[in-house]
Amino acid sequence: DAGVTQSPTHLIKTRGQQVTLRCSPKSGHDTVSWYQQALGQGPQFIFQYYEEEERQRGNFPDRFSGHQFPNYSSELNVNALLLGDSALYLCASSLYTGYEQYFGPGTRLTVT
Amino acid sequence: GESVGLHLPTLSVQEGDNSIINCAYSNSASDYFIWYKQESGKGPQFIIDIRSNMDKRQGQRVTVLLNKTVKHLSLQIAATQPGDSAVYFCAENPRDNFNKFYFGSGTKLNVKP
Numbered sequence: 696d697a698g699v700t701q702s703p704t705h706l707i708k709t710r711g712q713q714v715t716l717r718c719s720p721k722s723g724h725d726t727v728s729w730y731q732q733a734l735g736q737g738p739q740f741i742f743q744y745y746e747e748e749e750r751q752r753g754n755f756p757d758r759f760s761g762h763q764f765p766n767y768s769s770e771l772n773v774n775a776l777l778l779g780d781s782a783l784y785l786c787a788s789s790l791y792t793g794y795e796q797y798f799g800p801g802t803r804l805t806v807t
Numbered sequence: 808g809e810s811v812g813l814h815l816p817t818l819s820v821q822e823g824d825n826s827i828i829n830c831a832y833s834n835s836a837s838d839y840f841i842w843y844k845q846e847s848g849k850g851p852q853f854i855i856d857i858r859s860n861m862d863k864r865q866g867q868r869v870t871v872l873l874n875k876t877v878k879h880l881s882l883q884i885a886a887t888q889p890g891d892s893a894v895y896f897c898a899e900n901p902r903d904n905f906n907k908f909y910f911g912s913g914t915k916l917n918v919k920p
Contacts, residue, residue, distance in 0.1 A: 728908075738898075738908075751907045785851070800850045
């Protein structure tokens with residue numbers, strides 16, 4: 696049973712560019728949440744997708760957007776990248792009606 | 808916003824000893840908590856969870872204690888092993904806020920051989 700997978704593993708972008716990160720949830724899970732983890736900090740909730748809609752959102756600007764596909768996989772898009780967007784981006788999957796949440800390995804984004 | 812904090816940023820223990828990692832949370836409405844282990848370069852790994860209607864829950868070598876009176880959570884690791892070296896996070900989930908978790912900044916556990 697595959698766990699949560701994310702791609703790419705690492706990514707380097709320039710300020711002002713746009714980036715798309717991808718996530719496939721654990722088999723049987725229908726909800727995907729995205730988190731940003733700065734170096735030395737705990738993960739910060741960005742948003743959550745269920746039934747292809749954004750259900751909850753954390754304190755992140757509109758430059759951060761997402762999408763969920765019918766197969767439950769998800770994308771995180773960040774526009775107009777800033778240096779401060781450099782972080783580990785984590786995807787977590789769960790059942791919408793449940794609580795246990797499992798994380799993927801993350802995508803390390805570096806903005807130069 | 809929510810505040811989930813940890814008392815000690817770094818904890819060093821001898822191999823074979825028991826470890827206790829503490830966490831304070833601020834939202835008395837939180838009703839579900841998870842402890843995660845994060846090794847370098849990896850995503851957080853689910854260790855154990857507990858609901859607010861429980862005071863204690865045990866897993867394999869790990870025990871989580873919840874004290875709702877003082878809003879305190881702890882993770883106890885028995886017979887700590889070198890493979891337990893990692894950063895440990897507690898995460899809280901406010902009631903009716905499915906799967907939106909608030910994390911603290913983590914405690915780094917160093918296990919000395």
